Amino acid sequence: MHPIISIKDVSKTYKSGVKALQPVSLDIMKGEIFALLGPNGAGKTTLINMTCGIVNLSSGTIVADGNDIIRDYKEARKKIGLVPQELHTDAFERVIDTVTFSRGLFGFAPNPAYIEKVLRDLSLWEKRNAKIMELSGGMKRRVMIAKALSHEPKILFLDEPSAGVDVELRRDMWEMVRNLRKSGVTIILTTHYIEEAEEMADRVGVINKGQLILVEEKTTLMRKLGKKQLTLELATPIDAVPDGLNGYHVELVDEGRQLVYSFDANAADTGIHGFLKRIGELGVDYKDLHTEQSSLEDIFVSLVHSK
Amino acid sequence: MTQSEAIPQAAETRGTTFNLFGIQAIYRFEMARWFRTLGQSLFSPVLSTSLYFIVFGSAIGSRMGTIGDVSYGAFIVPGLIMLSILTESVSNASFGIYMPRWAGTIYELLSAPVSALEAVCGYVGAAATKSVVIGVVILITARVFVDYHVQNWPVMLLFLVLTSISFCLFGFILGVLADGFEKLQIVPMLILTPLTFLGGTFYSITMLPEPWRTLTLFNPVVYLISGFRWAFFGAQAADVNIGLSLSAISVFLAVCLAAVWWIFKTGYRLKN
């Protein structure tokens, strides 16, 4: 696989003096779903907007599908679709007109059949003659997606696509994103719902305070950083962690009713066997036990905080 | 990479094709916006022109002499058309580009494979079309009130079109520079209205005493109205030479084009 987007030493300092992005280099692979995570103000939107031509680059170069986004901006932009974070729509336009407009703006000949397909896929066909201002927030976001797809882009940026979208629709959208990927579209999305990234992404990038602190395969990341926890439901609550467990990473939670042992799921010896044996020797009685793996969300939170 | 390379011009890019569909999309969008309010868009210039005719043409005009052998009522027709075209061009074109900036929908234009020239063709082309239509509608309305003859149709249309394009460009620039709705209204009101009223809409500058007569020659609108009037009634009604008028409008057009080119080249006020 070769990169479809190649970002090299791209940085951004806004006119206000805000240094939104330190020099960032990143390759996005053809056909992947890449999730860009990071807290508010991290610089996700800035990076996306620079790639799409909305914000000027302060330094660096970006190449999209072989086209420099500045020198060959027309070729580059034809291949990129963007669903921005903010809901910027016209009010009085009809849904079908605004989507048709987008296709034309990107230099493509009219294709009503394709527009109909896009609107049907997004459950907007029934609303095609409605004025945009008559739509709900979630519907407006879908109109934005339809506009972004109107010129059959090879690369799709979704800047927080699921903000304000209800649960069912979010699942539909995940489905749509997967179908798009199947058809060969590369997708870069940002989200604050980590489970969304966990559900869909092939790779994850984490930005914090303008720095790209990590880029990793999602599964590798979860394996690398994934901690597992063994929780014992105690038969009778205890006041303190028994002295005999000193060598283990153990916490007492839920007012002494649960004993939680954290271990590295990838280690050759997880220590579970020895731990449970020790518990037996100490005479700690438990009525139930379960293990759980940390989610991407836990990993994300600890990453952002440790920096 | 410096900011001045923000939006490359055609010469710096390779493998680019002229985005005709893009221009069409913008043009249609702008015209659709206009058609939605076509009634009021046409009604207000027609109404104000009619009022001017009733007040100046009929009431006052009946006591005025002729200028050359042109009746006063007929004399003010070209001036009134220019008055409307100037204000309508500036307000239409500035609104057309200010709205997307204000509403945020400009993101789409900025992310589209549309060059500066193409964007201007779409936006200014649509705004200028509206202005020309309004000009023609006023021309027809005027006919209800006074009898006039156009001596030189080609020059008249040339002036109509050039003025519309120039002032739409001017409006476009204003719409890009403005950082509030007030500014969109202040410029036409504070600059355009005085310039048109003092530019000979209702009188020939030969009627003015010195030093006003010489001072007025610094008002660019004088040249436009004079040239337009020349096309209607010939040299007898014109204040300045027709060649001078044509040069004036050409220079104004060139200045506006240069400004627009610079704005897109730098991304000034359009991009962060």
Ligand SMILES: Nc1ncnc2c1ncn2[C@@H]1O[C@H](COP(=O)(O)OP(=O)(O)OP(=O)(O)O)[C@@H](O)[C@H]1O
């Ligand atoms: N137009 C602008 N002018 C000046 N500063 C800006 C502008 N846009 C963003 N910033 C600043 O740049 C930084 C990065 O903002 P950005 O919008 O890229 O963050 P983000 O990661 O998308 O955040 P969020 O999750 O809230 O959308 C922030 O400090 C923000 O205040």
Ligand SMILES: [Mg+2]
């Ligand atoms: Mg953002």
